[in-house]
Amino acid sequence: NAGVTQTPKFQVLKTGQSMTLQCAQDMNHEYMSWYRQDPGMGLRLIHYSVGAGITDQGEVPNGYNVSRSTTEDFPLRLLSAAPSQTSVYFCASSYSGTRGYEQYFGPGTRLTVT
């Protein structure tokens, strides 16, 4: 199993550009989520999904959209990038319910917005 994969690893955007961060998992996990990590701030939840077709907002959803058309994929879209979105983005997945609790993180995407 590849686990959780993310592309790209690095990205530089200009203010106002849009892009999609890709996330995929091959563990058949129902639960997927996106976090951003900023220095001294820990990990903050952007959006999450409890299954295909179901998404919800986390702590810091503004400026980001998500969709979950399949169990495997959970892309994160930045509609109009801003310098405040410069961060490292982690996707994570886990089982829901009592089958397991560990969240598995992807390798991260380092995004810089100029």
Place this chain on the structure above:
Amino acid sequence: GENVEQHPSTLSVQEGDSAVIKCTYSDSASNYFPWYKQELGKRPQLIIDIRSNVGEKKDQRIAVTLNKTAKHFSLHITETQPEDSAVYFCAASRDGGSQGNLIFGKGTKLSVKP
């Protein structure tokens, strides 16, 4: 809103000493408390977790204790080694126990000096 406070933000110990990191949480419905270790430039990885029906859990040199009444939990690392140097994050579940929806503390940078 829901919050997880983590202390200290930095911790320096001599090799062989013990290290303790403490977290408090605000959401009474939280029932899952994982700890993650993140090495520089890498993804967070789960090192130990505890559920609210357990007061203590141990795995070799690592232990976690939970006091639900006081809403705090702690990570204990004994016989520290240089490879324990990393940033450690505590987290608590949100929304009545959905383990994939986590609130993270801001992290503790642990340095173990040889």
